[in-house]
Amino acid sequence: MADKQQKRWRKILYEDQSVPDNYVDSSFLDELQKNLHTRKYDYWTVCEQSGEVTQQISSLGLFVVAYVYMENGWLSPHTLFTITTTLTCIGYLLKMYIDHYYQDTTSNRTFLDDIKTALVFAGFSYGLSPVLVSLTETISTDTIYAMTAMMLLGNLIFHHYGANAALVSEALSLNAGLFASVCLASRLHTTWHSFSTVTFSIEIFGLWPMLRRNLRKHIPQTQRWLTFLLMIITSMLLWTFSTVAAIFYIILFLFITFICPAWLVSLQPLKNNIHGPWDEAVIEEKKVS
Amino acid sequence: MNNCLSLRRHNVCMVSDFFYPNMGGVESHIYQLSQCLLEKGHKVIIMTHFYGDRKGVRYLTNGLKVYYLPFPAFYNQCILPTIYITFPLVRNILIKEQITIVHGHSAFSTLAHETMFHARTMGLKTVFTDHSLFGFADASSILTNKILQFSLADCNHVICVSHTSKENTVLRAGLDPKEVSVIPNAVDATMFVPDPTKRHPGKITIVVVSRLVYRKGMDLLAGIIPDVCQSHPDVQFIIGGDGPKRILLEEVRERHELHDRVIMLGMLEHRKVRDSYNAGMLEHRKVRDVLVQGDILINTSLTEAFCIAIVEAACCGLQVVSTKVGGVPEVLPPDLIYLAEPNDQSLREELERAIADKRAGRNVPPFVAHNRIKLLYTWRDVAHRTERVYKRVADLVERETKERLSRYYSCGPLSGKLFVIAAVLNIWFMCFLQIFQPSQKIEITPELQRTYILKSNANQKNSKEEQRSQKRTLLECEDSLTNGTSSKILRRSNRKRTKSKKEL
Numbered sequence: 001m002a003d004k005q006q007k008r009w010r011k012i013l014y015e016d017q018s019v020p021d022n023y024v025d026s027s028f029l030d031e032l033q034k035n036l037h038t039r040k041y042d043y044w045t046v047c048e049q050s051g052e053v054t055q056q057i058s059s060l061g062l063f064v065v066a067y068v069y070m071e072n073g074w075l076s077p078h079t080l081f082t083i084t085t086t087l088t089c090i091g092y093l094l095k096m097y098i099d100h101y102y103q104d105t106t107s108n109r110t111f112l113d114d115i116k117t118a119l120v121f122a123g124f125s126y127g128l129s130p131v132l133v134s135l136t137e138t139i140s141t142d143t144i145y146a147m148t149a150m151m152l153l154g155n156l157i158f159h160h161y162g163a164n165a166a167l168v169s170e171a172l173s174l175n176a177g178l179f180a181s182v183c184l185a186s187r188l189h190t191t192w193h194s195f196s197t198v199t200f201s202i203e204i205f206g207l208w209p210m211l212r213r214n215l216r217k218h219i220p221q222t223q224r225w226l227t228f229l230l231m232i233i234t235s236m237l238l239w240t241f242s243t244v245a246a247i248f249y250i251i252l253f254l255f256i257t258f259i260c261p262a263w264l265v266s267l268q269p270l271k272n273n274i275h276g277p278w279d280e281a282v283i284e285e286k287k288v289s
Numbered sequence: 290m291n292n293c294l295s296l297r298r299h300n301v302c303m304v305s306d307f308f309y310p311n312m313g314g315v316e317s318h319i320y321q322l323s324q325c326l327l328e329k330g331h332k333v334i335i336m337t338h339f340y341g342d343r344k345g346v347r348y349l350t351n352g353l354k355v356y357y358l359p360f361p362a363f364y365n366q367c368i369l370p371t372i373y374i375t376f377p378l379v380r381n382i383l384i385k386e387q388i389t390i391v392h393g394h395s396a397f398s399t400l401a402h403e404t405m406f407h408a409r410t411m412g413l414k415t416v417f418t419d420h421s422l423f424g425f426a427d428a429s430s431i432l433t434n435k436i437l438q439f440s441l442a443d444c445n446h447v448i449c450v451s452h453t454s455k456e457n458t459v460l461r462a463g464l465d466p467k468e469v470s471v472i473p474n475a476v477d478a479t480m481f482v483p484d485p486t487k488r489h490p491g492k493i494t495i496v497v498v499s500r501l502v503y504r505k506g507m508d509l510l511a512g513i514i515p516d517v518c519q520s521h522p523d524v525q526f527i528i529g530g531d532g533p534k535r536i537l538l539e540e541v542r543e544r545h546e547l548h549d550r551v552i553m554l555g556m557l558e559h560r561k562v563r564d565s566y567n568a569g570m571l572e573h574r575k576v577r578d579v580l581v582q583g584d585i586l587i588n589t590s591l592t593e594a595f596c597i598a599i600v601e602a603a604c605c606g607l608q609v610v611s612t613k614v615g616g617v618p619e620v621l622p623p624d625l626i627y628l629a630e631p632n633d634q635s636l637r638e639e640l641e642r643a644i645a646d647k648r649a650g651r652n653v654p655p656f657v658a659h660n661r662i663k664l665l666y667t668w669r670d671v672a673h674r675t676e677r678v679y680k681r682v683a684d685l686v687e688r689e690t691k692e693r694l695s696r697y698y699s700c701g702p703l704s705g706k707l708f709v710i711a712a713v714l715n716i717w718f719m720c721f722l723q724i725f726q727p728s729q730k731i732e733i734t735p736e737l738q739r740t741y742i743l744k745s746n747a748n749q750k751n752s753k754e755e756q757r758s759q760k761r762t763l764l765e766c767e768d769s770l771t772n773g774t775s776s777k778i779l780r781r782s783n784r785k786r787t788k789s790k791k792e793l
Contacts, residue, residue: 011452013473013619014665021470021674022446028466029456278422278457280592281614281631283508 033275041268046261051227052161054256055212058230059204060152061249063177065237066200067184070193072241077188077196084200091211102218122199129185129195136186144183151180155205162213177205227257299679300332300387304404305394306367308337308355314597315395315420318474320349325672327351331679332736334386336379338368338400356382360400367399372711375403376718377726383408384731390679392416393440396423396433402440409443409693410715414682416675417441418448418472419458422594422615434461435701439708442696445682448472448675450595451616457594463700472674473620474595476604478663480574483606483655484581493524493644496583496607498576498598499590501532506589506612511537512633515545517640524644529554529579554579580605585643591631593617599626604662606655608643612636622661624653690716 009017009025069075092114098104136144154176158169181201185194215222231253238246303323307315323333328351339345339357347355358378363369383391391408393401396419405415417440424430441447441462447469449455459466488494495517499505511534517524528538528551535553542551580586586602588611595616599609603625611617612631620626629639646652688696697708 011619013451013471013616014622021472021677022467024466029460032456032460274425274460276456276460277453278592278594278615279424279426280422280504281506281612283506283591284632 029276031276035271035273036275038268038271038273041261041265043261043265046264047257048224048227050257050261051223052216054253055227055230056156056159056161056209057249057252057256058227058234059208060155061234061238062230063181063201063204064152065234067188067197068241070188070197077190077192080200081192081196084196084203088203088207091207095211095214098214098218104214104218121202125198125202126195129191129198132182132185132198133188133191133194134186136183139186141187144187148180148183151176151183155180159209162216174205177201181205297680297683298331299676299683300389301326301679302334302336302383302386302388302391302404302408303394304336304391304398304401306338306362306398306400307395308335309349310340310343311366314474314595315398318418318420319394320353321475321477321668322672322675323353324351325668326676327353328669329672329676331676332386334382334388336382336400336404338362354386358400363399365397367397370399370403372403372406373715373718375400376407376715377722379404379407380411380719380722381726381731383411383413384728385734387733388413390414390416390682392418394418395420396437397421402436405440405444406712406715410712410719412687414445414685415443416446416448416678416682417444418450419454420450420594422454422457422592423461425460435704438462438700439697439704439711442700442708443688443693443712445685446470446678448678450474451619453616453619454594470674470678472671472678473666474597474600475666475668475671476597476600476662477668478604478659481577481580481601481604481659483604483659485606485655487578487581488584489525489582491523493521493585493647494583495524495526495585495587495640496580496602497526497528497530497587497589498579498602499530499588501528501530501534501538503534504591505532505534506591506631507532507534507537509589509612509631509633509636510587511541513637513640514538514541514547514551516637517644518545518547518550520641521644524550526551527554527579527582528552529576531555576601577605580607583607584647585610585640587636587640588612588617589631589636590614590617596620600662600666603658606658608647608652610636610639610643625658625661 007017009019009023009027011025011027066075066080070077070080096111155173158167158173158176160168160170160173178198178201181197185197188194188197212226215226231250235246235250235253238249301323303319305315305319307313308319309316319335323335326333333353335353335355337355337357338360340362344357344359347357349355358375360368360375368375382388388408391405391413393405393415394417395401401417405417408415423433425434437458438461441458441464445468447458447462447464449458449469449471450473452471455466455469455471458464459469497510499507501507514526518526535555538551538553542548542553580602583602584607586599586607586609588596588599588602588609590596590612591614593615596611599611599617600620602609603621608627609621609625610627610629613628614631618628627639627643629635643652694709694712697712698705700708
């Protein structure tokens, strides 16, 4: 009997090892591995990368600020159009420069293509702005504001922050932003108002994230300054008409930038992902040729 | 009582959503195990949901009674999970059949989980056999594992088919490993006898017998076929089975012009199968007909709790090349199997090794392998070990309600409370049922098997003949639907039995 016990138990079925069927060997669960693919996060890196979220929130803030300013008559649509278009042109040149400098030729669009697209877009927006201005006129202002809030939230939720999640949809995000701008455009009075709002929304929801992504990819050190700059501008502009909004915005910014990363880093050790021989084997992606 | 039956007799109810006419591992496991338990003198009935027009009570070989319950299949051959709706009918059957142990099969089977839950509420002992492996990573497995935890929290004993499967189940359901036994599957060795004359002389035939689906690693297979065919002009593949990945294999065959080297048999089943769950499964005899033609079987599964296919192949005298996943490395002794990592390169290397060994004549001769497997995995052994589990379970002192509830409560902070509510509701439901249909008023069903078992134990040689005549009678009554007819048949077979008794 002692002889049998000395013989080491093996994890096999094809031999009778003279142990009861419910025998539990000391090697039980030896092949269990935990957290094989867990990443270790560095607090400051996560803080910096949270800028992707706060930058988008700041952009939405700027869009709302532009609307409120026009609504109150502090800003003429012409000025808005001039400023945003100038900035867009500068941004475009910057992007061209980055693409050229870092040899990033992901798309084969030429300068002429871009000009053509921009003109077609501007032309259609201008031509349709009389329609847009009266499109949602009959809907009550409260409904419009509620819808705008929902749409901007949708823009935030579906925005592509760099993660490959199932929820991400750039098209949905952009459409939500444009819908919000169309809603707000009807509360303003002239066709020029509506035209500059829609143009601005395309620039800030469509083109601006593309430029930011480009900057992040090639010159990552710009990110923290960009985040900070956007935060200062947005909070100051908000402050001019609503202290509450400005404070709320700053609290949100601090929460996302400093508290959420701390939260993530502190929760990370609690991660408990188990792997073992029972896992389904994964075939390497390779096309049979 | 006969002295031969010093063993305690159990009244067992096997329950699973998966049973004949469905074909598969679980189905044949239940059938074979039940037959061997019947032979050992226990009473066994089977509960499943109806299949097509196969409803009501049916009798199979040796009077194995099967209840096809009127709960429609909802998803993947499982009934809709409702927890309570099944209780009245299940209670009625368990009482009238005087069941003492309920044995559920397969983690996917809703009916098994629900019946075990009701049986525990009624104070019956439960045993559960897990046939599959499950991951932990995605949302669906988290949910399924929670359900399994609920079902097994109060189960008396769990059986797994391999050590890996045991580790997996212990982790998934948070069980005490001492309450989990490992009892491997078995093969009916008489069905898988080698026949070297059927092999293709001058060629090396590699056989694949499997459903052609992603989980069986058909992408790996498609990757290695062209290379192996190119480097060995005398190698041919025979692929039996069907499934969504068939088109991939056909594409590979087409592209490399291997029509004469890769033979695709498709589905060999002569019976028409209605559902997709069945599609691609081969019948046992047909499987054997394919297997005996081959020299080597290749199994490319990505996950497998036990893998009966490689045992069947080894039993037919084939060399086995398999991916090293799940419980596969535990199943066959090293000289009968070539284990490969689940990737193209490793599989190809092991297959090359098997081919080289075959050419050099270093492989184990077919009948030697057959005789070894024949003794390794037998259903009688499985039944014997399962019987030990039954005995252990039957000897357990019944848990008090308080302890049962505390077991549910400890399942989790939120889920624990939900589980307790579910369990308490079921106890109340049982009290209601007791009022409306008192258990004393439920008629006990007469037994068909008793005398036969006593006699078969008394005389082994005669029992075989008896068994045969019995089989004939029971095949006659297989199509009877109601209890009325079955009792008529009962009388008839009793008459026959007394006749043969006289002859004795």
